[in-house]
Amino acid sequence: MNMSLETNAQKSVAKLEGDLTIYSVIELKSALLDLISSSTETEINLADVLEFDSAALQVLALAKRTANATGKTMRISAPSSSVVNLLELYDLVGFFGDSLLISTRDVDPLE
């Protein structure tokens, strides 16, 4: 896993690359939680994620839940096909739905 970070006054944009799997979830968790606590708005770009498993998704869900609970915003942008597949399989598109800015597919025409 690789993470590159762009931060401005209101918003942090983190771009995750490579494999997001069980092998990197500990790292992923601390990175995401740090991001959420330090900025009011977090965008996580998943465009270049290759492998994506349930453990990684679980950490994303944790991050999303934590953000919601603390009144902050976290969204996923440009998920790669492996991410989308898993989100669709678990029907979690809605869970991240309001934050899926750019999808490879049509998620919600109203957005």
Place this chain on the structure above:
Amino acid sequence: MSFDLEQVVYTFIEEARELLDSMEASLLILEDNPADSENIDAVFRAAHTIKGSAGLFGLNEVVGFTHVVEDVLDRVRAGKISINNELIALLLESGDHINELIDVFAVKKTQLNAAAEQREADLLHSFNQYRTVHPEMVAVRDTTRKVDVCSEGGVAYNLWHISLRFGTEVFRNGMDPMSFIKYLATLGNIVSISTSFEGMPEPGSMDPEACYYSFEIQFDSSAEKQVIADVFRFVNEDCAVHILPPHSKLVEYVDLIKSLPADNGRLGEILVAAGALTQHELDQSLELQRSAAEQSGSASLLGDILVAQRSVEPAIVEAALNKQAKSKEQKSKENFYLRVQADKLDSLINLIGELVIAGAGASLLARQSNNASLYEANSIVSDLIEEIRDSALRLRMVPIGETFNRFQRVVRDVSQELGKDIQLKISGADTEVDKTLVEKIADPLVHLLRNSMDHGIEMPERRMALGKPAAGTLTLNAYHDSGSIVIEIGDDGGGLNRDRILAKAIERGLVSSGASLNDQEIFKLIFEPGFSTAETITNLSGRGVGMDVVKRNILSLRGTIDLDSEAGLGTRVRIRLPLTLAIIDGFLVGVGRGSYVVPLELVRECIELSEKERTLARERNYINLRGEVLPLIFLRDHFDLPDHSGRRENVVVVRSAGRSAGLVVDDLQGEFQTVIKPLGKLFTGLRGISGSTILGNGTVALILDIPAMVQQIVQTESRAPARLHAAR
């Protein structure tokens, strides 16, 4: 064909009567314990079965009436009406009425008489009040029930509902829920899936390598439950899987459970066999049941656990439990009863009788042949014959309890009629007795019970005044005693009035006014024909017929009856009957040239009577047996046989009804299996002989009626006590 139908109708009548009996027994239990749902079920089943079978034979009158009874019982069972004594009385009367209906329409094939018709109308009228209770409530209940069934089905559109709770170790064990769900999708269509992270803790303590996934999946598939469960086989350890079948499957399972063979005894096995439950689910639930039992000390029902675990739907568990109950019922019936026609049994016993005689002949020849191995082989055959004989005779034996239980009703009805409170206590119900004997003993027993209730037990007020409990107690006891069955009927009433019996007997001219009689002799007077001391004649007893008839009946069964009574404490009647009427173990003795059989069970010991003692014994008619006076019966004199100059004589000590006597015989010939052949009509008046038998060598031996002989000698003894004392 018509012959067959007759046979079947006969079976129906038998069965219906048995069912009515058990219905009555259950109702009587319910009277004391109205909440006993098992007995309510039993009563309902009895009515239901009678109605069903009566329908098969087109006995519409029986069906019509029984239907009403069944309907009311069904309401009781469903808790819509509660059972009370009034309803029980009504149901008891209905049982009687059904019995009469069967009697009239199935046995006599006539029409009801006016009284029975009136009774039926009254009963139906009374039942109507129970049938029309709260019709609105009933309707409401019915609809809610239907709604329940629908929601029990759970999911609409005939979908499976799969609920998955993954354990924390799933990721670390190298597995990913994703792969299972993808695999599941190959078996059908995942209509909807709802993912949640229910168990996921706060961010700080959340372990990213632990798995917190859980899913609720609506799944459309035609696969079997086991196949679907197999998808998750590899995570069984780490994942709680609950698979609820679609509604269409529910119906299928219920049907399947109903069609399973009856031998599938256990709930879990039934459910697994029907495919409603997987073996893994069953194992898990059993484990849960076990550990819960260990913790709380009380085991919960597997059915409840399965439903709580959402492994199966309640409707299926219910179907399986019904199946189980049915299997059990069937099994217990199969295990315990086999209907055999009585004449088949009789012919078997006759054949065994012939076998015993033939076997005796064969062993006699074997003994004479001096062929050791032939003799040995024959003795084995003899042993086997003996065993066969015993088991064949046991086939005819039934516990007397069934007859006793019938008396509960008699006691209940009579005590109500008399306004007395009377309890019947039964003991020794397991005591077995020959079936024919049971049938013949029932009427005399009823008579004795009625007598005790009518004359023996006092009115409650009087009992209280005497310091006794207001409720009277009747006891009915049975036990085996030296080859006989003894039946005791006791009451804790006022006892027999010795003086009144004596006065009455003198008035009737049964005894002379100056006669001195002991208590026993006075009590026996009530068995004389035409004797009754009751001051008022009720319609139950006291008409002066009865006790003599009772005695005659008992005597005709080769039995005896005697009676103890204590003023103020009660009366006890003791009936002693032979166990069986066909074959006995005999002890063969020789007198002169003839052989005689003494029932072995009555023989206590054999002693030699030496030359010296003989003269003395002959003079006094008794010997001193270890300090006891043993009255003697000289069989030679008894049967008036020609004198015989045998050097030795033997005494066979026999015991009957608590008294001993010695039979003086020439020689002892040993044990002998005796098939009792009744004597011809011509000889019925003979005293001291109860039958005859055929010996191995073809000669006839007479069977001694020891109880009669002993009684005779006891009577002579008590008539002439002075003589005995003088001789001593």
